[in-house]
Amino acid sequence: MESLSREDGTTLHYISLGQGEKTLVFLHGWTASVREWLPFASELAQNHRVVCWDARGHGAHTYQPDSETSLPAMATDLESLLTHLNINDAILVGHSMGALTAWEYIRQYGQQRLAGLCLIDQSPKLVTDQHWSHGVYSNFDSQRNQRFLQRLTEDFPEAVLELIGQGMNLRSRQNYEQNSRGFQQMREYLEQLPGALLTRCWDSITQQDYRPVLAAIERPALLIYGDQSQFYSAELQQWVHQQISGSELHIYENSDHSPHLWHKERFIYDLNRFVDAL
Structure with missing residues (x-):
């Protein structure tokens, strides 16, 4: 992996593959890493330049205990990485937290460096309230979030598994209750992370x-959601589609919060077609 040092002493780690007229910049989800994109990177790099990073606080790297891990800091990192690599035609591909990172980037830096966006299974506001029901579970208010934050401090790995396993996807709920091998492997992985x-x-x-950022997006946007997401409703999918003018919405069947992993070939096809049309 290559690296880039930031002014606060944080080292960003990334991989860069391939060549092409457009550059795909992949932004992973919370608790994930560059590994989320490895199944796609080499194939997509046959026709495009591909950049994947480990966001600060993520990946198998050493970080200082007081490292800043906020979304605004990640957006600043992204601007520095685009500058460092002289990228002015990026298609940001953001899954979950990666989509939030893309929106924060647009809020801070605008869309001048962007050619397009691919956003995967995310809400622009996770916490619900009396005026917003399209966040996590469609029922995740500030009090519930505070309880979850407390649970993270008590037992980080189990709290994350509970968030996944107690969501809206029946298959995930059953696998969590049965402590399936998949959940055991996730627990082992989460135990290694800086909680x-x-x-x-x-x-x-x-x-x-x-939410205000979505209506201001002027670049072409490809939206991909799972029809059985643990976290987000069909109403949220349509709301995001309506807010981003001219966006293209794909709902992958039999898919959870990571529809691109359930339908790898379809995702590569859809992304290639989207990029070729820009």
Whole structure:
């Protein structure tokens, strides 16, 4: 992996593959890493330049205990990475937290460096209230979020598994209740992560409201959602589609919060077609 040092002492790690007229910049989800995109990167790099990073606080790297892990800091990192690599035609591909990072980037830096967006299974506001029901579970208010933050400090791995396993996807609920091999492997993975840094990251994530950003997006946008997401409703999918003018919405069947992983070939096809049309 290549690296880029930031002014606050944080080192960003990334991979860069391929060549092409457009550059796909992949932004992973919370608790994930560059590995989320490895199944796609090499194939997409046959026709495009591909850049994938480990967001600060993520990946198998050493971070200082007081490292900043907020979304605004990640957006600043992204601007520095685009500058460092001289990228002025980026298609940001953001899954979950990666979509939030893309929206925060637009809020801070605008869309001048962007050619398009691909946003995967995310809401612009995770915490619900009396005026907003399209966040996590469609019922995740500030009090529930505070309880979750407390749970993260008590037992980070199990709290994350509970968030996944107690969501709206029946298959995930059953696998969590049965402590399936998949959940055992996730637990083993989560135990290796810097829980305190990622807890602060979640706190930053749930403080954000990107609803005003969506209506201001002028670049072409490809939206991909799972029809059985653990976290987000069909109403949220349509709401985001309506807010981003001219956006293209794909709903992948039999898919959870990571529809691109359930339908790898379809995702590559849809993304290639979207990029070729820009």
